[in-house]
Amino acid sequence: MPSKILIIKPSSLGDVVHTLPAVAAIRDANAEAEITWVINPEWAPLLRGNRDINHVHIFPRGEFRGLGAPARLLPWIRETRRLRPDVALDFQGLFRSALIARISGAKKILGMSDAREGSRFFYTQVARVDRQEHAVDRNFKLAEAFGASLRQDLRFPIPTGDQPPRFDAFPGFVVVHPYARGRNKSIGASVILELCSALAPARVVVVGKSGRRFSAPENCVDLTNQTTLLQLVWLLRAAAFVISVDSGPMHVAAAVTTNLVSIHTWTDPRRVGPYNGAATIWKNGKLFRVADLESATDLRKGRKFLREDVGPIAELALRAVAKQPLV
Template identity: 35%
Template sequence: MAEPRILIVRLSSLGDVVHTLPAVHALRAAFPAAEIDWLVEARWAPLLAGNPDLNAVVKISTRSWRDVCATVKRLRRRRYDLAVDFQGLYKSALLARVAGAAQRIGFAPGAARERGAAVFYTQRVEPRARHVVEQNLELAAAAGARAGPCCFPIQLAADAQLRVRQQLAAHGVQKYFVLSPGGGWRSKCWPAERYGELYRRLVALPALADCRGVVNAGPGERDLAEAVQRAAGAEGPVWFPLELPELAALVAGAEFLVSGDSGPLHLAVALGVPVVGLYGPTDPARNGPFSAADIVVRKARPDETSYRRGKHYSAAMLAISVEDVVAAVERRLGLRL
């Protein structure tokens, strides 16, 4: 019997795409001869380049009606047997539907990000696990995948690695750690001024005396990176613009990374880089680093787990002190018990 043609729908964003990789790997292990394609926003497609679990990466720009129509035509020509929507939005569920797959698997209304999206599925899964990686694996299991090792097959682009090495060399940086102060919504971020103070405290540690910091800032976040640099003072962390392939290359070479709940944090975990995560309104049991070795700093009260997309720093994030984070870095690197 021929193995199925499978369409993966996970359009965005960085951390969510990373969290879907183990589920797709499980599907490939279960269906080694299947044709597995991934529908993703063009911005995030470089993260999937060279992925051995995929036959094709189908790029889409959901902000362009013309591109959506052209992409749907391409999808329908592929004649998929199965579509698995890991996103749970109206737009992702509708794309799975119009792609033409007879079987469509997604989260049940209570677990989908937009409850009504579930109406477009032929099979709805109510996840029992807490972490999103494990929830995605439950969707894959509904499609026939079996339990196995959790794998994040991210391929680093050689040209991106070269560009990062050149940038680091131009700044006189060899060993380094990464501070990533962004996070999409301000309410789950930690202030730039505290990252600057954290930098001063970290480079004063004897074990990190030969390290320099690199600030990661996404599109439109240059002001944030510069604020960290100003707060750090003279000989502060360096910053240079990064596209997604360069970000992966930079993070892969870091000694460790400090960040709030963000895409770069989850990328670092997937690449095996030590992480200290700063958490407030989001629950680390669901969205935390998917590694038992990594450390989460959190002081939020139960009622502060709100997932509220605020424009201001939340009280839960402001409760985290620089001393808390320095101690967590020391524990993660084995510098203290």
């Protein structure tokens, strides 16, 4: 059995979440191994308290730009060369992640068949995966190629998070995450206001990162651009219900709660939706349980999420809020 294992998954938030169960399976199959995870600094807090790994090796990608990049890169390369793992597993599948595996001095490098940018030339073993599968399932294929066994009870070791200052968990509240980087995936201000109105008098907490602004009504707490990653995790855990567009925070929510609606405007929820059979999907004006997606049709078609789509989702959220303790 290998004594030192290197996990390479530097980013992004949702992708890191999708890799957690595969790494848990690798830990179960290699109980005594020393496991190190290469990750970008902004996502490293997500690994806080994770008993499946021993060390975190920071990949400060943002520092390796500009005129001073060589002076900052060379010390990092020297530190990475000292890792010397028996095996490196490249869950990222890009040229830079495969290069990190090579720089580490790994004796074996495993990657997936859908890897890009010529990264497969660095691999000593390739796991055959289906590009149409969910990322969690593809990651499991790589773990299986390394000898890990799949478990029925998936493990997503997400930290408990940090409670935001001066924020009380009671009364119950609904988290709305309306922002995403992908084109046409975000929800506009008018729809956010419609959600707040439909959920009143319940508290609505809007989270995420965006340059957009809206005038928050009385029952809405606007924490846009005001939370750390761990504070966001805490809010997603503590919420009575989460309404989110297809995004990294949505995947965190799917790992910690079943009270979730994931809004998919143009993306296929079978490939990039929540990996949680009890969660709910909005697609093309309809609501589906994730467990029922295989029998759903026209999931590749899409349209915007509109104000008239708010009502059924608000009803689900209000039912969850009504079940929360009053004190």
